[in-house]
């Protein structure tokens with residue numbers, strides 16, 4: 361079967377600035393061919409992520425290179441393989457890890473490839489996955505179990521794996537008390553995964569619908585930060601603070617809240633990021649209470665593989681995670697809805713990229 365010679369792709373031509381709004385268009389482009397050591401994926405699903413919004417609003421520390429195809433949360437089907445590739449064949453269902461590490465540096469060698477200094481991120485540094493086809497390094501592919509639909513497989517690589525990695529960084533497990541600050545797409549999956557590990561979960565947000573949804577997903581208590589001081593309430597609910605706190609908003613204020621929520625000996629893990637600086641507790645309290653604060657960035661191949669094992673075993677259910685699907689032409693509206701939180705998306709996935 362021959363492949364089409366062109367494909368459609370959502371491309372960013374200009375970042376939003378004082379001079380004007382962003383320029384985002386669906387373009388017809390030549391279909392890429394895989395290099396001899398690459399696999400060509402027909403993209404079957406690609407999640408829309410808050411990072412995509414940061415890309416088009418100019419909120420990233422660097423990039424993007426323009427014009428750029430957006431998207432970094434894909435799953436699909438192998439369409440063709442380069443001559444040197446033997447492990448994959450057309451028709452294989454795969455999820456694609458979101459960053460391309462160098463595979464040579466010290467971090468890559470110890471399985472911390474999310475910290476690779478030469479990490480190339482699709483949708484920012486190189487062409488992303490909101491396109492009909494995507495050529496990839498086969499080392500970035502993870503097989504998708506037969507019963508897992510591609511729209512769920514896609515979001516595993518980022519929306520689910522990023523909070524999973526953060527929970528491992530935090531050391532959350534059976535019986536621990538964990539506070540989750542920010543109940544959007546990543547925060548909700550942190551709630552789901554923390555409950556799966558046997559933790560007691562307290563959720564904080566400013567949006568009533570997000571709070572109700574967190575309860576439906578298993579949170580033991582939720583706090584509306586517009587109505588009460590979340591730090592005081594966490595300390596009351598827990599008799600002195602939670603063991604762990606995870607932060608998904610990315611502001612100085614919420615990072616400070618996360619750290620203030622933890623009990624002596626506790627650890628706050630920061631996942632959200634933006635332009636703010638970290639300014640928080642007096643050093644004396646931080647030191648004498650032996651508090652810990654850690655960053656958590658993305659996820660590793662190991663994390664994604666573990667999540668597919670949980671899905672395959674039926675222990676993890678992502679049936680409520682994808683709140684909307686759309687085609688490529690609907691992707692700009694989905695990005696706007698994510699930015700304004702209109703319709704309260706957990707994850708919108710583009711499932712028709714032809």
Ligand SMILES: [Zn+2]
Nearest residue numbers: 409410411518
């Ligand atoms: Zn993302």
Ligand SMILES: [Zn+2]
Nearest residue numbers: 462465468476
């Ligand atoms: Zn590396």
